[in-house]
Amino acid sequence: MSCFYLDLLKIKDPSFMKQLDIKELEALAADIRAFLITSTSKSGGHIGPNLGVVELTIAMHYTFSSPKDKFIWDVGHQSYVHKILTGRANKFETLRQPNGLDGFPKRKESVHDVFETGHSSTSLSAAAGMVIARDIKQQDYYVIPVIGDGALTGGMALEALNHIGDMGKDIIVILNDNDMSIAPNVGALQNILGKLRTSKYIKKELDKIIRNMPDGDDIRNRLSREDTFFGQLGFMYLGPIDGHNLRDIITYLEFAKSVKGPVLLHVVTKKGKGYKPAELDERGTWHGTGPYKVETGNFIKPVVSAPSWSSIISQELMRLAAEDERIVAITPAMPVGSKLEKFAAAFPERFFDVGIAEQHATTMSAGLATQGMKPFLAIYSTFLQRAYDQVVHDVCRQNLNVVFGIDRAGLVGADGETHQGIFDISFLSSIPNMVITMPKDEAEAKQLMDTAFAYDDGPIAIRYPRGNGPGVEPYLSTETIPIGKWEILIPPVDAVILTFGPTVQLALNAAKQLAATGKQIGVINARFIKPLDEELLRKIIKQNIPILTVEESLLKGGFGASVLEFIEMNNYTNFMLHRIGLPDTFISHGSVQLILESYGISESGIVLKINEMLAQSEKLRAKRL
Numbered sequence: 001m002s003c004f005y006l007d008l009l010k011i012k013d014p015s016f017m018k019q020l021d022i023k024e025l026e027a028l029a030a031d032i033r034a035f036l037i038t039s040t041s042k043s044g045g046h047i048g049p050n051l052g053v054v055e056l057t058i059a060m061h062y063t064f065s066s067p068k069d070k071f072i073w074d075v076g077h078q079s080y081v082h083k084i085l086t087g088r089a090n091k092f093e094t095l096r097q098p099n100g101l102d103g104f105p106k107r108k109e110s111v112h113d114v115f116e117t118g119h120s121s122t123s124l125s126a127a128a129g130m131v132i133a134r135d136i137k138q139q140d141y142y143v144i145p146v147i148g149d150g151a152l153t154g155g156m157a158l159e160a161l162n163h164i165g166d167m168g169k170d171i172i173v174i175l176n177d178n179d180m181s182i183a184p185n186v187g188a189l190q191n192i193l194g195k196l197r198t199s200k201y202i203k204k205e206l207d208k209i210i211r212n213m214p215d216g217d218d219i220r221n222r223l224s225r226e227d228t229f230f231g232q233l234g235f236m237y238l239g240p241i242d243g244h245n246l247r248d249i250i251t252y253l254e255f256a257k258s259v260k261g262p263v264l265l266h267v268v269t270k271k272g273k274g275y276k277p278a279e280l281d282e283r284g285t286w287h288g289t290g291p292y293k294v295e296t297g298n299f300i301k302p303v304v305s306a307p308s309w310s311s312i313i314s315q316e317l318m319r320l321a322a323e324d325e326r327i328v329a330i331t332p333a334m335p336v337g338s339k340l341e342k343f344a345a346a347f348p349e350r351f352f353d354v355g356i357a358e359q360h361a362t363t364m365s366a367g368l369a370t371q372g373m374k375p376f377l378a379i380y381s382t383f384l385q386r387a388y389d390q391v392v393h394d395v396c397r398q399n400l401n402v403v404f405g406i407d408r409a410g411l412v413g414a415d416g417e418t419h420q421g422i423f424d425i426s427f428l429s430s431i432p433n434m435v436i437t438m439p440k441d442e443a444e445a446k447q448l449m450d451t452a453f454a455y456d457d458g459p460i461a462i463r464y465p466r467g468n469g470p471g472v473e474p475y476l477s478t479e480t481i482p483i484g485k486w487e488i489l490i491p492p493v494d495a496v497i498l499t500f501g502p503t504v505q506l507a508l509n510a511a512k513q514l515a516a517t518g519k520q521i522g523v524i525n526a527r528f529i530k531p532l533d534e535e536l537l538r539k540i541i542k543q544n545i546p547i548l549t550v551e552e553s554l555l556k557g558g559f560g561a562s563v564l565e566f567i568e569m570n571n572y573t574n575f576m577l578h579r580i581g582l583p584d585t586f587i588s589h590g591s592v593q594l595i596l597e598s599y600g601i602s603e604s605g606i607v608l609k610i611n612e613m614l615a616q617s618e619k620l621r622a623k624r625l
Helices: 014-019 022-043 047-052 054-063 080-094 123-136 155-167 188-198 200-211 216-226 246-258 309-323 341-346 358-370 381-396 424-429 442-454 503-515 534-542 559-569 592-598 603-624
Strands: 070-073 143-148 171-177 236-242 262-268 327-331 351-353 374-380 403-407 435-437 460-463 487-490 495-499 521-525 528-530 547-554 577-582
Touching (some): 054 080, 054 143, 054 171, 054 246, 155 262, 246 262, 358 381, 424 435, 424 460, 435 442, 442 460, 495 503, 495 559, 503 547, 559 577
């Protein structure tokens, strides 16, 4: 075989694959697998999902013609192989780096990325739209969404299956069944797929018998459409198929191309296939990683002495749950990321992983609250977006005592646009009855958890970032914080900074730097983003000093906007206020620190803005004199 075909860095597009035989395709699969293991060991990334779809992706590009035929990768974290085969292997050293390859499909990167995904369960709806557009325009191409068994639990996916089956249009759905999402899958649908997997050998024997019967093909087609969950929905069901046998996958894909109406190929794969540490992973640790040592599988992590924010919150949740049997924990498929495994082990009857179903998780929490329970819904900021209506309609409208643990609030870095947790303040602040908080350190995190579970007047959200806490010793008392009460860290004299969460330390550092020049800059820990501490805010405004708000979130509709709104509603006219935060745009992937610095959310950015405001204030004062 020519070395050209195995030089991944020279691939321009997938058309070269049409000339390869099975042995050559298998060699290509081995090369891609080795390349993935080596490259992600340096950059980090979603290694587990991609190792699992090497053969599947090769078979798809061999059988179909991208970009004419449309591949849609649900969630999209398994698109690395697709990127390699469409000419992007030579950019893999930039994966998830600033201005580098995105970790998910990106339309501006390649014509082969026809739809952008980062959240689960969206591929089937997008595919339905493409199929309808194709037929209206009388065009000729295949639409092939690839959805994982974990993503299939999402409500959108089931809605789309229902509609696609009813339309009866030509579409080829590939169900990538690896018995995992990030953590092991749960739910009745998972049990259905398990039965389909184990029925493989029974079906083979039945096929042999049916083939020898009169009208055997008709009977076989009818059975494939009617004897499964998917058949009942109107799909021709094909499978289960060994997702690591290239010959079998290609054979089934070629057959699917000849079928009229919706087809579903049930492909069984192994997450992490070909790399033992990832293959043996049962917790989801190898779903997405940072850098690691290829030889041992040991992760290369910076030395940190402080626990993660997620573990700080979960530890306090466990302490509270031991004292209050009403407390339950709910997560939409993120028990590992939200560090709830210990809670699940300690209180199995009070822990609920509902799968990738954020809407259900939120309304289920509301139902629990109506019966006097104290639900804690651990959910990433980016995934809470998916349950917005349920937050508004089912929780806040009824003013129910649900505690939202908003994990990964703020920038998350390498996962980029689809995962940055920068919108929750804007979309939660406008909802009546919602209280929003964010701690500056471990001690305050525990206090705010205690405050939240002592609060009986409606929903309350505690935001906390990705990564580790600052290393502050946790408090020992169980004293709660009055709702809406801010904390004066440095009394304001010349100017004041209002901020919350991790940016409090930036403000303190900036104030210290400015103090060396003879300026006393106040720092207020605005730990309640909603409601505002109106009493303290009035006192600050009456001081007639420059006010700077700082937030690691969207400026539009954010904390600073709420302060401006308060000033306007109270008819204050003599004030100076500036806001530092993130602009009205989607923030791409890259180092969190570099992103923050680029938007002035840094010690130097705060110092620069305060000096500008003080100079402007001095000019105005001189004019008045």
